[in-house]
Amino acid sequence: MFQDRNYKRTFYSAPQSIESLIAAFLEPSINVLCFLAVNSYFGEPVLRSTLTLCVLIFALTFPGRSRFGEHPISAGLDMVGSWLMLLLILALCAYATDSLRYFETPVLMWWAAFTPLCQSFTIETGRRISNSYAAKARRAAVIVGAGALGFKVESALRGRDGKGIDFLGYFDDRLDDRQDPRASRKLLGNLNRLSDFVRAQNVRRIYITLPLGSQPRIVELLEQIQGTTASLYFVPDVFGISIIQGRLQDINGVPVVGICETPFTGTNGLAKRVSDVVLSSLILLLIAPVMLAVAIGVKISSPGAIIFRQRRNGLDGEEIIVYKFRSMRAEEDGKEIKQATKHDPRVTRFGAFIRRSSLDELPQFINVLQGRMSIVGPRPHAVAHNEEYRQLIKAYMVRHKVKPGITGWAQVNGMRGETDTIEKMKSRVEYDLEYLRNWSLALDLQIIVRTAGLVIFDRHAF
Numbered sequence: 001m002f003q004d005r006n007y008k009r010t011f012y013s014a015p016q017s018i019e020s021l022i023a024a025f026l027e028p029s030i031n032v033l034c035f036l037a038v039n040s041y042f043g044e045p046v047l048r049s050t051l052t053l054c055v056l057i058f059a060l061t062f063p064g065r066s067r068f069g070e071h072p073i074s075a076g077l078d079m080v081g082s083w084l085m086l087l088l089i090l091a092l093c094a095y096a097t098d099s100l101r102y103f104e105t106p107v108l109m110w111w112a113a114f115t116p117l118c119q120s121f122t123i124e125t126g127r128r129i130s131n132s133y134a135a136k137a138r139r140a141a142v143i144v145g146a147g148a149l150g151f152k153v154e155s156a157l158r159g160r161d162g163k164g165i166d167f168l169g170y171f172d173d174r175l176d177d178r179q180d181p182r183a184s185r186k187l188l189g190n191l192n193r194l195s196d197f198v199r200a201q202n203v204r205r206i207y208i209t210l211p212l213g214s215q216p217r218i219v220e221l222l223e224q225i226q227g228t229t230a231s232l233y234f235v236p237d238v239f240g241i242s243i244i245q246g247r248l249q250d251i252n253g254v255p256v257v258g259i260c261e262t263p264f265t266g267t268n269g270l271a272k273r274v275s276d277v278v279l280s281s282l283i284l285l286l287i288a289p290v291m292l293a294v295a296i297g298v299k300i301s302s303p304g305a306i307i308f309r310q311r312r313n314g315l316d317g318e319e320i321i322v323y324k325f326r327s328m329r330a331e332e333d334g335k336e337i338k339q340a341t342k343h344d345p346r347v348t349r350f351g352a353f354i355r356r357s358s359l360d361e362l363p364q365f366i367n368v369l370q371g372r373m374s375i376v377g378p379r380p381h382a383v384a385h386n387e388e389y390r391q392l393i394k395a396y397m398v399r400h401k402v403k404p405g406i407t408g409w410a411q412v413n414g415m416r417g418e419t420d421t422i423e424k425m426k427s428r429v430e431y432d433l434e435y436l437r438n439w440s441l442a443l444d445l446q447i448i449v450r451t452a453g454l455v456i457f458d459r460h461a462f
Contacts, residue, residue, distance in 0.1 A: 022066075022126075023063075023064050023065060023066035023067070023068070023126075024062065024063035024064050024267075025062070025063075025064065026064050026122065026126075027061055027064025027065065027119065028057065028058045028061040028062045028063075028064055029058075030115065030118050030119055030122060031057050031058070031061055031086075031115055031119075032054045032057055032058050034111060034114055034115040034118050035053070035054060035057065035107075035111045035115070036050075036054065037114075038107055038110045038111045038114060039107050039111075041110075042104060042106060042107050042110075044104060044107060047102070049099065049102035049103070050103075053090075053103070056090070056093070056278070057086075057090070059271065059274050059275065059278070060086055060089060060090075060275060060278075060441065060445075061082075061086060061441065061442075062267070062271055062441070063267060063268070063271065063440075063441070065078070065082075065440055065442060067079060067123050068123065068126040068127045068130045072123075072124070072127070075123055075127075076120060076123075078442075079116065079119050079120065079123065080116060081442075081446065082442040082445065082446075083115065083116050083119070085442070085445040085446055085448075085449050086445065087112055088449060089279070089445060089448075092282065092283075092286070093278075093282050095286070096282040096283075096285045096286045097282065097285070138165070138166055139165055139166065139204035139205055140165075140166045140168055140201055140202060140203045140204055140205070141157065141165050141166065141167050141168065141203065141204065141205035141206070141207065142167075142168050142169060142170065142171060142188065142194070142197070142198070142203055142205075142206055142207070143167075143169075143170050143171070143183075143206075143207045143209060144170070144171050144172070144191065144194065144206060144207065144208045144209065144210060144221065145170070145171075145172055145208065145209035145210045145211075146170040146171075146172040146174075146179040146180060146183040146184050146186075146187055147172075147174075147178060147179060147180050147183065147209065147211075148180045149209040149235060150170055150172075150180065150183050150207075150209040151180045151182050151183045153207050153209055153235055154167055154183065154186075157207075165205065168188065168201065168203065169186040169187065169188040170183050170184070170186055170187050170188060171187075171188055171189055171190065171191055171193065171194045171197075172184075172187060172190070172191070173190035173191050173192070191217065191220075191221055191224075194206075194221065194224065194225060195224040195225050195228065198225055198228045198230050199228055203228075203230050204229075204230055204231060205230060205231050205233065206225065206230045206231070206232050206233070207233045207235055208221070208232065208233065208234045208235065209235045218234075260398055260401065261401070262401040262402055262436075263402070263436055263437075263439040264402060264439075268439075271441055272374065272441075272444075273371075275375075275441060275444065276368050276374050276375055277368075277369065279375055279448075280365045280368040280369050280375060281369065283365055284365050284366070284369075287362055287365075290359070290362070291362050291363070294325050294354055294359050294360075294362065295325065297350050297354070298325050298326055298327075298350065298351075298354075301348050301349065301350035301351070302329055302348045302350075302351075304326055304329070305326055306325065306326060307323050307324070307325065307326065307363055308323070308324045308325065308326040308327075308328075309321050309322070309323060310322050310324065310382060311382070311383045312380035312381065312382060312383060312404065313380065313381070313383055313386050313400055313404075314372055314373070314380065314400070314403060314404055315400065315401075315402065315403045315404075316400060316401070317386075317397060317400045319383060320367075320372045320373075320380075320404075321372070322364060322367055322372070322373070322380055322404075323363035323364055323366055323367055324360050324361060324363060324364065325354055325359065325360040325362065325363060326351070326360075327347055327348065327350075327351025327352070327354055327355050327360045328346040328347050328348065328351055329346055329347075329348060357455060358455050361406055364406045365406065368406070371403075372403070373403050373404050373405060373406065374402070374403040374404070374405045374406075375405060375406050375407070375444070375448065376405045376406070376407060376408060376409075376435075376443075376444040376447045376448065377402050377403050377404050377405025377408055377435075378399040378400075378402065378404055378405060378408050378410070378432035378435070379404060379405065379407075379408050379410065379411060379428075380404035389425055392422055392425075393422070393425060393426055393429055395429065395433060396429055398433060398436070399429060399432040399433065399436070401436060402436060407447060407448070407451040408431070408432060408435060408447065409431045409432065409434060409435035409443075409447060410427075410428040410429075410431035410432055410435075411447075411451065411454070412447050412450040412451055412454060413431055415427055415428040415431055416454065
């Protein structure tokens, strides 16, 4: 009974780092505070419109990104890019709602110029504080297991996440042919020497990268170093599979390693949904006349329905109905669907125009408001295509861990239009999985802006 209680008190989910937590609130807070400061400097009152804009700014930039560990030039370029995209989104919102008249032009201009300076100062200050703390709290570390996985851990420790760690070397007693040549050059000895070395060198962290088949040796190793104060970390070898948002969780005291999980949980999910509702509502207001014109064009160009409804797989693979302006004479939604190709005879002349300009996708903003889709995410494929590709492409269905999008990371990286080969579809899936691993609100804004450029200048879609 007492053993079980102690076990439940032993394992905890890994907490978010203080640096990440600060960064999540710091960037949106600075954006809001700078606006209020400039507004106050010009003697403007804080009205309802002012507070509304502050809430919108905070929602669009939360959670902020931690740039303290990045190279100053990279951090600066990323910060400026994110800031320009935010200004563009706000400008579109102001145009759609005719709300610029509620704000003084000098306030907006000075805020647009003053905020990046404050952000740059904050990033540089945070970087110096972080580096100073890391220099004072340096910790020696060793890796048990000189294989390929051990070398991956060493490379990670030498990156930004290993700041403040002095890597000393490896311990392993396996044969040379099971060791990575890049790691074996830093071999400190076999496992029997580890305990004495840890005490003598005051090692604070030990990373165990031995395979699960070595469980008896791992248990023996843990018994040897229990008398030290070093922190122990076991690194499971899961690099042979596609890891999406890997994290440690606690289920009533039982530790669970999450390998494939949606990035849109907690505040991330709330930020994603709020941005979808706000942006899709404003965009629909802006494009209402365009949608009306396209609807008339579809109706008079060929007989049939204006809106084409097609079954697609949405979040977690559940079937959803997606709207598009009809661009073909035939409406296919069966078990076998042939993808549209260049000069496809099924496509009407007006349909070719709206497909090339992506105007046929505009009704999907209604799907976003319904909660079936997101503005940015992996493009939804027909159910019949999913059944085909899930058998041919590794991790294909993982892209359904999030809602499908009107546009996505794959589309702005050249994977727009027909995927007539397995290799093209594999490339699209790889971009989709990369988006899931690296999602941020700033990345969504970047994709939206790049999509707008493609719609205007890309002539390869059909």
